[in-house]
Amino acid sequence: MNQQLTNKQILLATRPVGMPTEQNFEFKEIPVAEAQDGQVVVRTLYLSVDPYMRGRMSDAKSYIPPYNLNEVIVGGIVGEIVESNSDLFKAGDKVIGMLGWQLYNTVDAMTLRQIDESIAPVSAYLSVLGLTGLTAYFGLLDIGQPKEGETVVVSGAAGSVGMFVGQIAKIMGARVVGIAGTNEKCDYLKNELGFDAAINYKTTDNIGAALEQACPNGVDVYFDNVGGEISDAVMNLLNDYARIPLCGAISSYNRTDGDMGPRILTKMIKTRSLMKGFVLGDYADRQLEGLQELGKWLSEGKLKYEETIVDGFDNAIDAFLQLFQGANIGKMLVKVSDAEK
Structure with a gap:
């Protein structure tokens, strides 16, 4: 390892109150640590923001x-x-893991998983073949259990999870209604991803x-x-x-007023939801x-994905x-560096 290599890190300096600002974070430079026995040094190509x-x-439970304050953010x-x-x-292998927001991570090799660039570009392993694709897959199929002909509504439908939820619901034969925040996103959901309807909640x-117009037969999965x-x-x-x-x-993550709203218990009881x-x-x-199912649908052209880099x-x-x-x-990513040719 080149001893002159400098590592740049992003640390959490203070805990945000309400919407975070750049002042809650700190950049720091340190030397890159050499790999000890059983360790590797990973150069960051893409990092995920979620x-x-x-x-x-x-610091809430x-x-x-x-x-921790004054420590590197992990993602x-x-x-x-x-x-x-x-x-x-070996050097040159592409890997994925929960690592620090820094240019280089020196970590135990056991904490990493190798990825296959022949299946999809490396960035896809942070979206359709990663956390967001898997979240959509298990949340929809294990809990939502959509059936053919049912109506599935997805909020945040043009986001990194929602876009896959809608597509998987279509694969299952459901009618899909997406909710998003711009006309561009709504057009994308309908014209590119095959959603049956899309609502721009901001306009x-x-x-x-x-919603009532878009879901004339009610909502079976939300x-x-x-x-x-x-x-x-x-x-x-x-x-x-x-x-x-x-x-x-996400609508409440930066609120400081307690996010009060209607009580839904009666509706849940009446519908046995x-x-x-x-x-x-x-x-x-x-x-x-x-991963096997998502990879299969991706190879068959049944899943599309979008990235904002x-x-x-x-x-x-x-x-x-x-x-x-x-x-x-789709998925918000930060491109940090290119892979070595």
């Missing part, structure tokens, strides 16, 4: 420990092995009326990425025995199953903040 990271910036990263002191990998005067007033409106259209996978609530929160870690022992490690914080402005179609 809404769930906002929750880890708070959650399903995953919070980030999904695809990288290239540049130094190996392990029999598992719709009455989201409830728009895949919720957003929460808030949109979800309140969907609850009025639930059919008997509806299923509601709760994946995210199932609502269940989940995280991908619940399906850790089934990820190979999900921000170029440059120094722009990672800006890319993260853009998530809460709805700037992305």
